[in-house]
Amino acid sequence: MKQAALGGRNPVLYHQSLSSFSMPEWAAAAGYDGVILDLQHGELGLEAACGILRSLPRENAYAYARVGSLDPAPILRLLDSGARGVVAPTVESRSQTEALVAAVKYPPAGNRSLGPSRPALYPGDSYTEAGNRAVSAIAQIETKAGVDRAEEIVSTPGLDSVYIGPADLAVSYGLPGRGDWEDGPVREAIAHLREVTTAHGVTLGIYSGRPQYAVGLFADGLVDYVGLGIDLVLLNRAFGDTIAALDSARSTGSNS
Template sequence: MSSTRVPAIMHVATPALSVVEAALAAGYDGVMIDLQHGEIGLDQACTMLRAIPRGNSYAFARAAGLEPGAIGRLLDSGARGIIAPTIETAQQAEQLVAATKYPPLGRRSLGPSRPALYDGPDYCVAGNAMVATIVQIETAAGVEAAAQILAVDGVDAVYVGPADLAVSYGLTGRADWAEGPVADGILRVAAAAREAGVRFGLYCSDPAFAAAEIRRAELDFVGIGIDLMFVGRQARATVAALAAALEEKS
């Protein structure tokens, strides 16, 4: 990864180790294995995490909720970051910290299924430093409470989901808003992140828009692209190209 480039993360909703390997081989810095949407179950996600090199800091998993047992299994299988969706209160952020951090900061239980996940003389201290606790803000309520959420001790990063954020403002659920309440909300969360000293990430669908947001909102990492959408887009383009070629020959 170039030191001048913001890390790029691909959302993976297909339960396949090969998709994870393909994304990393294509140049993505990491992936977000998505247990909230798509078809990936907990057992599958734990297996998919093993397709990611142990030293990759962007081996993220988005949990379906705040259930500590499921989060613990993902971490024990090698997830280096847990994203929790729809965080709207400091109390929810505290629940996430409790599930992702070892004592005394949290209540994560010791018991990794992958050996020697964290290097250091104090395993709990090393684990807490190496695992990113990431709150996902994706509603108007979350934006309003961003300062309180990001002030919770143990929160390492915030990730904004623009489509759900748009819906919460009564708009069409899509990514890539250059203006309006979604764009304003993103900047409010970015300012709260800088104030709290936590990393800031945003999902984008268009590379040019992502580049503009990296500069405008000073992103620390960017989510860009979803495996199923890539397949659908390329499939439509291929079928259309075939139809056009047949049309030319007729």
């Protein structure tokens, strides 16, 4: 993520794990700014993810994909289909970060192969320079080892952003696997990563499950953007709320 602010507002993305072309449209209509297609944990395969990316507007700066590994082959296909950011999970070293940058960036910054399969994907005098400006290399830090090595990771040339995975990070500290920590080592890690990313001109994002928590992070200046919710969780909540409302209405009706 090159530039987090959207007219003074912090971007809000969501995680998509289902193979649905409709989901990004509904999310955009609701006010989300973009999507993180999850090829690491979700049901999404490479073919489906590439199709979804091609269905999104080329100018959507927040069409991201989280990959399962640093294998450059699927990363290349996702980028050629229009991904504007690649999130690499569990980054814990400079060498991993360098591999991410190499896969995401065109020479001389990286080793990405030139294959403009989507027309006018990067408009500009130099297609490769425009592509390197348009596409973000995003290292996901989600372990204590990653936090401890934050300086060597964040200082890697070509890295654009760090994305925090709070649940896995909590587990690495011996805590329950959940997010939205208000205190303790996870919160301290967020503050530390904010300091390091700011020093190197790299943006910082995090996954959050609660809007109130995300607003607090923005207000405290701790992050530049958030991934707010996962499609499966949001659908599960909607199903639960709907049935709970029905049951409540039935109960009220039976007592009237």
